[in-house]
Amino acid sequence: MNSINTKKRVLLVTLGCPKNDVDTDILGGILQTHGLHLVSSSDKADIILINTCGFIESAKQESIDTILEAVELKKQKEDLKVYVWGCLSERYKHEIRDQIPEVDGFWGVEPFKEMGEYFLGPHFIYNPQNWQTRLISNYSHTAYIKIADGCNNNCTFCMIPAIKGDFRSRELTDIKAEAQMLASKKVKELHLIAQDTTAYGRDLPYDANLSTLLNELKKVEELEWIRILYAYPDSVTDELIQIIADEPKICNYLDIPLQHISSHILKSMGRNPDTKKIRMLLDKLRTCIPDLTLRTSFIVGFPGETEEDFQELINFIEEIKFDRVGCFVFSPEQGTEAFNYDDQIHKEEAVKRYNQLMETQYEISNELNDLYYGKIIKVLIDGYNENNGLFFGRTEGDALEIDQTVWVSGEIDIGKFYNVKINRTSAYDLEGYTV
Numbered sequence: 001m002n003s004i005n006t007k008k009r010v011l012l013v014t015l016g017c018p019k020n021d022v023d024t025d026i027l028g029g030i031l032q033t034h035g036l037h038l039v040s041s042s043d044k045a046d047i048i049l050i051n052t053c054g055f056i057e058s059a060k061q062e063s064i065d066t067i068l069e070a071v072e073l074k075k076q077k078e079d080l081k082v083y084v085w086g087c088l089s090e091r092y093k094h095e096i097r098d099q100i101p102e103v104d105g106f107w108g109v110e111p112f113k114e115m116g117e118y119f120l121g122p123h124f125i126y127n128p129q130n131w132q133t134r135l136i137s138n139y140s141h142t143a144y145i146k147i148a149d150g151c152n153n154n155c156t157f158c159m160i161p162a163i164k165g166d167f168r169s170r171e172l173t174d175i176k177a178e179a180q181m182l183a184s185k186k187v188k189e190l191h192l193i194a195q196d197t198t199a200y201g202r203d204l205p206y207d208a209n210l211s212t213l214l215n216e217l218k219k220v221e222e223l224e225w226i227r228i229l230y231a232y233p234d235s236v237t238d239e240l241i242q243i244i245a246d247e248p249k250i251c252n253y254l255d256i257p258l259q260h261i262s263s264h265i266l267k268s269m270g271r272n273p274d275t276k277k278i279r280m281l282l283d284k285l286r287t288c289i290p291d292l293t294l295r296t297s298f299i300v301g302f303p304g305e306t307e308e309d310f311q312e313l314i315n316f317i318e319e320i321k322f323d324r325v326g327c328f329v330f331s332p333e334q335g336t337e338a339f340n341y342d343d344q345i346h347k348e349e350a351v352k353r354y355n356q357l358m359e360t361q362y363e364i365s366n367e368l369n370d371l372y373y374g375k376i377i378k379v380l381i382d383g384y385n386e387n388n389g390l391f392f393g394r395t396e397g398d399a400l401e402i403d404q405t406v407w408v409s410g411e412i413d414i415g416k417f418y419n420v421k422i423n424r425t426s427a428y429d430l431e432g433y434t435v
Contacts, residue, residue: 009037011045012137013070015063016053018144018193018229018401020086021137024051027112029133034120038135042073047081052088054163056331063088064100071102085111087163091335109164110149131178136185139382141415142400143187147175147213148194153232155259156270156337157299157330160195167196169204176216183222186415189380190217191227191400198235211239218249224417225380227251227399233258233281234272245289251396254285255295255324261316262309265302268341282320293397295324300357301350302330303341310353314360323368324403325361329354365427369404372422372430379406379420379432381413390431393418410434 010031014024027049032038039045048070052063063086070082083105089096090108097106107115113126127133136143151160152167179190192213194200201208210228217226226249231240233256244250258278260266267273285292298313317325329350332339381393382400390407391414398404408420410433424431 007037008046009039009044010047010049011039011042013048013050013066015051015066016055016059016087018191019146019149019195020051020053022134022144022146022193023086023110025135025137026130026133027051027115028135028137030112030116030130031119032135033133034116034124036119042070046079047083048073050082050084050086052084052086054086054088054091055159056328056333058331060088067096067100067103071100074102081105083107083115085109085115091159091163129174129177131174132181134178136182136187139400139415140186142189142191142380142382143182144191144193144400145175145178145182146170146194147192147197147200151195152199153196154270156268156341157302157333159333159335162335164195167199167203169200169202169208172201172204172208172213172216175213176220179217179220179223183220186222188223188415188417189225189227189400190223191229193229196230196232196235197228198231198237198240209237209239211237211243214240214243214247214250218247223249225249225251225396227253229255229399231256233278236281236285238284241285241288244292251293252289252291253293253295253397253399255399256281257297259297259299260302260305260309260313262305262312265305265309268304268338269299269302270337293323293395294320295326295399295403296322297326297328298357299328299330300353301345301347303332303338303345304343305345305353314357317357317360317364321364321368322361323365323397325357325364326402327354327357327361362427365404366425369425369427369430373425374422376419376421376435377406377430377432378417379408380417381408381415383414393420395430405429407431408434 012024012028014020050066053059067084074080081104084103085107089106112130116124116126148169150165150167154161198210200210231254261275263273263275377395379393381391384391390409391412392405392407418434420432421435422430422432
């Protein structure tokens with residue numbers, strides 16, 4: 001069994017989604033607790049640990065480029081060690097080892113026990129409750145909390161089930177204990193994340209669901225905002241809608257990736273093609289939670305997407321006027337069912353559709369943000385920008401590093417809430433001053 005001198009300095013590099021951020025924070029906590037020193041730049045590092053993403057082609061390329069950059073540094077620092085873990089090395093277990101032999105070691109997803117034993121030696125004792133020592137690496141006042149991993153939805157365009165395995169809920173008591181630990185460290189906002197947050201609890205041997213979990217988390221006194229990401233539309237229940245509407249701590253915000261609205265395309269994606277139910281759900285959400293911020297994401301250029309399908313999607317966006325929209329050009333991923341579909345859309349046409357969709361949403365976002373002019377809104381301050389001399393933060397309707405920014409002037413402390421009067425608006429940000 002190998003072990004690394006605990007005087008070594010370690011650089012943690014994270015690519016991909018917030019779930020990877022949490023995994024890196026957990027690994028970093030394990031290593032730091034056992035004496036390894038974490039550093040913030042490669043020139044100070046003896047060891048570089050790269051947590052990779054292997055979801056779509058652009059993410060894979062970013063991961064490979066990052067690995068190659070780290071390997072190149074080894075030519076300048078011959079004692080430097082580079083290790084790779086996460087989704088890319090889980091997905092391409094053999095190929096990546098053969099193609100980049102300069103890497104000193106590879107692991108897949110959630111290899112905390114194996115990496116702990118490798119870096120810390122035979123005396124390392126793995127604690128399954130590894131959240132107890134996790135870092136809060138990005139911001140001290142807000143944190144992601146992973147409530148489950150894996151996925152059972154089997155969308156035809158997605159490799160996540162193959163990479164991450166079946167859906168696995170965490171124990172409710174563990175999640176609440178982690179939330180209490182984070183709150184004790186001055187975290188005021190939690191982002192609940194999973195591949196499908198609304199599937200939480202289905203696999204547990206006792207009666208639990210996302211609403212049950214929210215009812216427990218709201219009891220953590222120090223928390224002020226609890227935000228739900230990645231809700232699958234089929235699983236948004238009346239019970240969940242009610243608790244969002246009734247509980248002040250739970251943000252009036254819901255992220256529901258719809259992917260498309262054409263029944264033809266939804267069926268081909270392996271998702272529920274009942275567009276009538278989707279419309280009924282959106283109507284119910286807006287009726288029961290009038291000030292709800294509704295976020296979604298779509299895929300354009302999916303195989304077989306006709307001009308009529310795409311125009312149906314544009315009309316739907318213009319009709320519903322989502323507060324926040326993300327869009328992706330279809331990425332044909334080897335190993336998925338959709339990779340082998342006929343009627344693949346030419347990349348140039350898919351990009352054209354992407355641009356048209358985002359231009360449509362730009363106008364809607366401009367229109368919706370204009371309504372904030374002159375209003376006073378509650379803002380959580382995330383940081384300070386030296387270039388423009390303004391603080392930046394978010395409203396209840398904005399998730400960390402995903403949604404829009406509120407720029408704020410005034411006497412301000414980072415990590416606190418302020419009432420801000422808006423005096424400038426644009427499509428994707430607001431500006432104001434404290435009152």
